[in-house]
Amino acid sequence: MMNFLKVNWVKQSIQLLKHELKRGELTIVVLAIVLGVASVFSLAGFSGKIKQALLHESTSFIAADRVLQSSRKLVLHPSSKQPDGLSRVQIDNKSQQLNIKQAEKVLMSSMVFAGDVMALVEIQAVSSAYPLRGELLVSDSVDSTRVSAVNAPDLGSVYIEEKLLSVLGVTIGDVIDIGESRFTIKAIAKQIPDASFSVFTSGVKIIINVADLDKTQLVQPGSRLTYKYLFSGDTDDIEALTTWLKPKLNESQRWHDIQSKQSPLANALNRAEKYLSLASLLGIILAAVAVSVASRRYAQRHQSSVGVYKAMGASLSHIRKLYYLHWSMLSLFSILIGLLSGYILAQLGFYAIQDYLPVQLSTGSENGASTLGLVSLGFYPLVIAIFTGVLCSFAFAITPLKELVSTSPLVVIRGAQQTSSSQQLSIRISQFLIPLLALLFLLFIFSGDIFLSFSLLIGGIAVSVLLLIIGRLLMKVTRNIGTKAGASWHLALANLQRRAKENSVQLVSFTIAIKLLLMIIVIKSALLSEWQAQLPEQTPNLFLVNMTKNQAAEVDEFAIQQQITAGDIYAVVLGRLTAINDDKITKKVSKEKTEDNDNGRQGVGRELNLTWRENLPKENTIVEGQWWQKGSISTNQAQVSIEQTLAKRLNIKIGDNLTFQLGSEVIKVPVTSIRKVNWQSMQPNFYMIFHPQVLADYPASYISSIYLPVNKKIQLQQFLSTYPTIIVIDVDEMILQLRKVIEQVSKAVEFILVLVVFAGCLVLVAQVQASMEEREREIAILKTIGAKGSLLRNSILLEFVALGGIAGLMASVAMELTVYLLQRFLFNMETSFHAEYWLLGILSGAIFVGIVGLLSCWRLLNMSSVTLIRRTM
Template identity: 70%
Template sequence: MSILTANWAKQSFRLFLHELKRGELTIIILAIVLGVASVFSLAGFSGQIKQALINESTSFIAADRILQSSRPLVETEIDSEVDLENDSTADSKVDHLNRIAIDEQSQQLNIVQAEQVLMSSMVFAGDNMQLVELVAVSKNYPLRGELLISESVNDSDEKIAHAPVQGTVFVEEKFLSLLGASVGDDIEIGNAQLVIAGIAKQIPDASFSVFTSGVKVIVNIADLKATNLIQPGSRVTYKYLFAGNSHDIDALDDWVKPKINDAQRWYDIQSKQSPLANALNRAEKYLSLASLLGIILAAVAVAVASRRYGQKHQSSVAVYKAMGASLSHIRKLYALHWASLSLFSIMVGLVFGYMLAQLGLYVIKDYLPIQAIQPGSNSSTLVIFSLKLVPLGFYPFIMAVLTGLVCAVAFSLVPLKQLIATSPLAALRDEKLRDDKQPLLARIGQVLPPIIALFFLLLLFSRSLVLSVSLLLAGILVSALLLIVGRMLMSISRAVGTKSGAAWHLAMANLKRRAAANSVQLVSFTIAIKLLLLIVVIKSALLSEWQAQLPDKAPNLFLVNIANEQAKDVEDFIGQNDIVASDLYAVIRGRLTAINKDEVAKQVSKEQVDGNDNGRQGVGRELNLTWRAQLPKENIIAQGSWWHADSTTPEVSIEESLAERLQIKLGDMLTFQLGSDTIQVPVTSIRTVNWQSMQPNFYMIFSPQVLADFPASFIASLYVPQDKKRLMQQFLANYPTISLIDIDALIEQLRKVIEQVSKAVEFILVLVVLAGCLVLVAQVQASMEEREREIAILRTIGAKGTLLRNSVLFEFIALGAIAGLMASMAMELTVYLLQTNLFNMQTSFHFEFWLLGIVAGAGFVGLVGLLSCWRLINLPSVTLIRRTM
């Protein structure tokens, strides 16, 4: 007999179809559907968002990955060995990067490449000359972001461009004013004569650093040889840019990383210590965390619903068995029933999730241009999707199906096993399953498969063992604590309840009597509310921090190179025009030469290439030093103490990360070379610096007495509103040596990215809230049969409708309020841990959200409870009694 015509299969399908039609499977199906749909949409949506954000922000480095080196890549493998022999500082790694290998690898992976060579050089235009930052680029540059060129100063028509045609250059606008040149003029760079072909209005990878030597001139890399600028000993930076789809880039990542030598750096936008990278990192963590919490919530809903499924079918199984159905018949019947249910739910979930993801992407489409790179083409094409559906790829599909299967199998294992094991005796006696009658070990055994499944899901989604383990452990710990606290609180409520009216009394008595069932219910309410609060709190903390980072009047201009005698005029100008500005900071160039008695040269040359982070370029070369009487804003003393304003002893304060890198401690004596002078100063404090504040920041700050007599230039950051910019330019026309750095464009870009992230975060929040609601509904539904019987009894003994309604309402309100309170406490703890460990944010307390938790908990649980019981309460007594007796 084929499977489809077998009796058990026929019975199973018949049962499934009837139950489906009659809405008896709605909650369990909804739970699986939501689990699958939320995973699908979260994976699809946040995947797209991440990709779009990274695309958007990679424009800040003009590529997905950059290989940076102080020397050009060797052309062949033989060269690399020669190079190794000649190079005493190179390490002994055999597998060095060389040009041919990289080209081959890139070609295989469909990755596009570009090159950049950066150096400082004098440029001559007619009789004038200017030190510029020369950027030689290959024809594919930029791989990400846009280089915008206009043909004259007043031309608002900006064209997207790549490298200038050989023999021509693009220059920044201020270059023209500094040298009195215009588009079409000839300029001399080294031995080469080149023509100005356009004005660079936007350079995607323009540096945030205010200390770069200023004006940029972009030349074609092919012209570099003719300039003859690169000589032995020239200070040149080589950048190799790579872009491709994320999968290929990851593959390249794996291939390149082990081959990096000490003279090379390999980085992406997120490893750059920039405000943007930071915002992105946190947004990504948030999106992942929210997705994980969404999965947990959906899983809890499935767990609750499958338990109820098991209980509901018990009497049917008992009847089957009494009528002589064999165990294998029942096993096959219910396995097929559950499989049909799961498959049906997973399919609906996929469709629903796909629509949800598309809807989400559609809603934020205005905020989020999705960029797609076309491999092989030399441009990054901007595709702003309109009504077109975005291809989401296989990843969300696979993740969602896996989630659905894992949920369906792992969470049903125990309930189904218990269901199949139902004794036929249950047909004669009301022998319902009671967990609390089972030995502890058996109960632990029952929760094990769901926990393992949940862990597997977390791991699958986060790909972080630490995060998965800690979320899971925290969850188990919190659940155990909640069980205990919940029972205690319910005992207290009972005591309070006896002193209040009949409805409250009944409600509290009910709570107490069902303490075991209720504490399970309470735990899931609490977890749901807690996770929701968590998402809301973290979201608002993140958003407000991002907002704080970019306040309305964030500095948008830097004035650099202000001479001593000009400082007073600048201060006056700022004062007269009501411009928000930082103080003027003196800048004196100097070199750290020794720490105590140790020559620092060796340490520095090692440090210079040490893979990681801030201001590496600063040390080993000259540092920008300053002196101050007061501790600057956004600087916090970590060790030691700041000097008195009128201190006359020489002292220096060093930034924390640099101190760590150079292993400088309080009391160490530092030797600096300033021009021909040598000074020695003790370290008296170590500071943490907020590098993301848009103000001049320094590694080394001296007490005024030490540096005040050295010739210095000054620097300031200002917020100049658009209407005063012209005034500013007029003022600066009198001071041609002062450089103006306008970071408005960068700030605008940053603001845009933050806005996009915020939208994404809100969308995910909605999904997680949906998942949370379903848990609540599923949980209330789960207690429905028992309530039915109770209400029938109360009705029989003459309880009025209002009393029943109120007692049900109050019971759920009390349950919700207790859950809300516990959720708030748990949330506070979790937020603290997350802020300190995951997000590296300032910690904060959120009592306003406690109120929200309690009120929303009471309100929502009360409402859902009442609505679910509404039909029951209003059934005629006879019907109720007949249904339950």
Template identity: 40%
Template sequence: MWAKLALKLFFREFRRGELTVICAAIALAVLTVLTLSMVTDRIGQSIAQKSSAFIAADRVLASSHALPQSYLEKAHSQNLKTAQLTYFDTMLFANDEMQLSSVKAVSPEYPLKGELKIKARLDAQVEIVNQGPSAGNVWFSESVFYALNVKVGDTVELGAAQFTIEKVLVEEPDAPFNIFSSSRRVLLNSADIEKTQVVQPGSRVFYRQLYAGEESDINAFYAWLKPQIKENQQWYGVKDRQSPIANSLNRAESFLLLAGLLGIILAAVAIAVSAKRYCERQYDPVAMMKTLGGSRDMIRKIYLLHLSMVCALSVLIGLLIGFGLQDIAANYLAKSMNNTLPAAGIKPWITAISTGVICAVMFSIKPLLDLFDIPPLRVLRRNLGDRLLVSKVHLAMSAMTVFLLMWLFSNNLKITAILFVSTLVLIGLLFLVSRIIFGGGRKLGLRPGNSWSLAIASIQKRANANSVQLISFALAIKLLLFLVVLKNDMIADWQSQLPNDAPNAFLVNITESELPVITDYLAQKKIQVSEFYPTIRGRVNAVNGELVAREVSLQDNEKKDEEARSGIGRELNLTWLTQSPAQNEIIDGEWFSESATGEASIEESMLARLDVKLGDTLTFLIGAQSFDAKITSVRKVNWATLKPNFFIILSPDVLADFPATYISSVRIETDQKRDFSELLRTYPTVNAIDVDSFVKQIQSTISQVSLAIGFVLAIVVLCGALVLISQVQASLGERMQEIVILRTLGAKGRLIKNATLYEFLLLGSAAGFVAALVSDVALFIVQREMFDLAGKLHPHIWIIGPLVGGTFVAVLGYFMIARTMRKNTQGLLRSLG
């Protein structure tokens, strides 16, 4: 009996649209979580896999001492691929020429990720291979050919052995991005290291072990490896390195996580508003059923069945649409990225279903319990039960639910707490602002028969309800503005670091005598070149007269002087400039004056590493000569730009008597490569470091991340629109009653329509203005704390917020009311009945 009645009521309410918004809200929450989770998971895997080419593996174990073979054996037993690298510098001899070069000896498995690009000869086409040179052969970078005056097929001496030059090395996936490292690159088979007799006790050698495989297998291996890692060993992945790609990936992950959390907040607000409104609409039917003898138990069963059916239907719809959306999005993104996206795991499905069930139950349970307590006398006294409209318990349960959903989605308690608390503070501020706005409206002089007067009177009449609406509108607009502006700032920051005309090569080791000639040649060939920086190698030897600890060799059983001050155990690249570089920001102190003598400007991380402060004196050692310089400024350096950067910059007088070489970044277009090669042939001592492929990979990754962020933003905008729709839908019944009364009193349709439009316009504009202000303050904080961006205010959104908010809410609200306005008074009365 009750089941038949329950189904009849269910389909009746569904046709009326009361359950439609709840169903749509729950479904949107489910599809939002599923789509965001699956798309971000698949994109994250794809970008991470592609970005792994920057280190030629998924993970790397690095050390300045030989690494145990037992690590590789254990990795093989856990289904991981491995490779080994050995780096050292040595002299090459050929044709009575010699050249210091950087050698990388690789095992046959190298590279595990990415590609090697080679040429059969200097003027041949580029080929792609997946394995290094065979034993007895070497590959040279182009600059080595010019320096030694050799060609492919010639013989070269490397240490105690002779090798055949087999290929021209064009590109390595994990070539070090360091403009001060040698561009004289040599690729050698690791089996040939021993016969070169170059690596001896005390030699400066660096070792790498590469690992690749499933993330679960890598994590299991690292769990075994971690207790055994020594202080001189380092385990890292692509996102652990300080590089533009690592920063881009980390920022993108933070944005996608933030967007997902805000999307859940918006969907949850829509569900909470819709569920509460539905239960309020059922007060009269419940009172009627109780009057006709319906028991509390029967009513409970009816509405719990409604909740179960809505939940099941919504979750199913959300999963189907969400899977379809993510599949469409993934296919589109895969084509844009020119890469097949990996399949997502089971976690997004579990998270999405859990979100739908939790939303349906937690946001509905308190309004349903209130619904069961409606007295039968409400059929005679319509105000009975209105005390249940505002429930602190419901608000507390809703807040707790939102927190749990955010935590479930992010799996990060810190980020969840920050966003949740900031949202609560925002709601509190908005409520106070709404009371001031609506209270102030009572003092305005109103004229009867005026649309504006009618709109303001309507706002005043529903002050409490409008406060809730204002908060919901402002919250939705704030989150949308927040994400849109943050997205634009992030992408603008990335593009400013790597614009389309970014340098794609560096010239290093230019002598002072060569500088004028090379400068003229570059100008003649119209090759874009940045400023030339003088450089010299030096060491920080003391701070305020106190010697710093030098680097020791554990291999030679040297011991560190525990009493010495901590310092930098290697030489630094020093420069001297009259003006601060454009990519540097002075954050403390002042830059050198024209009469500066013996001054130094230090980068902020080096300041902390040396444990020094403004006014301290650093003693530098260059060769056998030492000199002092006083720290007068601290700089924040943007290391992501493809320009030379320095930890320490000295005033020009300090290094005036030291011989230096110069470096600069250049932009080589395709039609200028022949001219650039001619420059290198003419000046074989000048090193050229080609970073063109590096720049292209970075720009490609940023483009992919930007595309993913745009898609996520579209989903969140949909959530925001649903919040606005649910708020307008919640007040639809009351507005219909007002329209009936106004028409009965003789009000014209044009007056009512304009008043409705103006009311929504005022609410939307007020919400947009408050949202813009709060959003800008929140952006300022989040940009600095979460995204390492320079926090700044955005005055333009203070105008855009009210305009967009007022227009969007007014248009949306007006068209939702328009259907009601087209009905005659008799039709409206039937709808209310």
């Protein structure tokens, strides 16, 4: 080792590193690599943890990490008919092997009795480990607000929803009959973690222990039950279970997590995840640009030294070893600093959002935080950050480094790199090819999607070339304007035009940085406002189901009296779709099955909730055909509108005739429109909406939604006590939970935005620094010929302001285009125009680049002419 350190090139390399670090010559290179590594480490670590924590938090909505749902009970052992199918024993063994916890839940509708009084309820039979995620909260008295988290009730006892107490006229401690068995009411269920939002379920819920289910004798051949098998464990183990289990699923079994559920939360989470990934990608691109810019400057700065070494007779291998070792040490140093900074940044991030994320989730391990309260970022972010650092350091710097090493010794005489035009072309190609391939590789690693990575890259290149051309044109235009402006502007714009080639590259970097920043800000606010819009103030928090027409009218009146917001009233008629264009549909096809079976057409497989409306509901849009016009009501035309996914699944087109069985009657109606429905809206949604004339005379039940402030709950309870048949579904708790998660997602998104903005700013600084040598010479000349300090200061400021302004303008155009594409295709959101951000782009570009430029040149501006001349010689 000691001998190695004594080797000339090693000594010179270390000497060079020490000297340049001390004198701050490597600040920009180091910062660029540090920035890359730090952003990747903190973004990957932070967003990974946030995603994990949010998912963890939101898993309470399904009471598990994954759920296996089936309409049939799992067989104990694999049958000879289906040797590949799932069996209870197999699942138990696999779960045990992977250290995964299990719970079970069986859902069914049934009548319960309290003496002579009866009510239809949804029975939820749960195993003792339920819930695996989230909390089942119960209260042991009607008036108490104190709740406690529990698991399954003891054998022979039940938890019931509060509403049932008044319906059955019972209280805690009383006895009710379910099927053939008798249960004691132990507590009131205040919050059931996986209570789905559906106004069409049987409503009031009763929780019993699954071990009591057989005693009730409710499960008979042909009973309609839903079996849910719940699983929770470490992410990797759950993934392993998923991989093992998925291929074994049959048509009646579904495997889902929170994100595969159609809910506003799943939607928010999916988008947040995409946003976080996108932000990480942009952070990497910015870092790569910074390394690329800084390494070019590094190579230029060392050209004359390499020339001197060569003139003195140093061999190519000596120079290569000297500089490659120097760059490697520099990279290693920067990567280490980057890892440290990234770790600190992520910790600060966790600290900043600790109030919004559940404590045990933000700690990163089951055991909680370390003694210092620091969060472990995990192995993957560490590896990926080091890998990114190494790739950025070398792939983005290899061409400038190779150019540097092959510098002709002639630079000592001529002062500039001498390369033949053919060499220049090959260098130019490799200059772009290697970093682009590296970038493609990085994008692929981060997105896992080669198509997306390739599209981003090709799109990026096309935009850059276009920007280059537009930038040159704009600089030309401003030059012409400059001739008519004052001295400072004149000089500034003349400089801008004179260095058009270098400035175009700088302009493209500025533009890309500003564009990425604008993009991330615009998408963030679009996401946040959409999330907010999904759950606006006064979102209905109560659904009243199972009302008669008269009751619905009285509820409406009550709402007006109490000055509470009532939603639309929907009539519901149960009916079965029996034929499409006279083709009878097959008896029963599960929802999940997509391939044709037997003969005849595929159907829905269950009774549908049908409704009629005069106007198109709010969260619906017509994608094909036409909604009935108001005037057409009197024409008594029978027609139906169908939801688009169902239409697609059943291959129903406009003009097809659908036959429905409503009780003993059969009706036949043509399809006149196909609708897109926002299933995420907290509103009743329907597959089939009829023209009012068709169903108006059929017996229907009614659904209404209202927003009930807490202080009006008592009035409602009093009002409803006279209508025991009305079922109330309270979604207040669910809305609160949703709001909380959305707030957490928003905070995560904002933190990541700050990191990306920081990355973008550093690219701008690196780019300004890259032009310093050239400017130093110019300032020296101008000072020598007697230019005043104020003229120099103003011209430099204005040159950067113009450069930043033009970059801001181009960035805004590019941002608008990209955001349109992203909203349309990646986030599936409504697209919009963002004029206000154009102004922000131009102003922030001009101000930021102007200030950074002036500050960077400040030291030069204050130097005496003699010092400047000496420095530039």
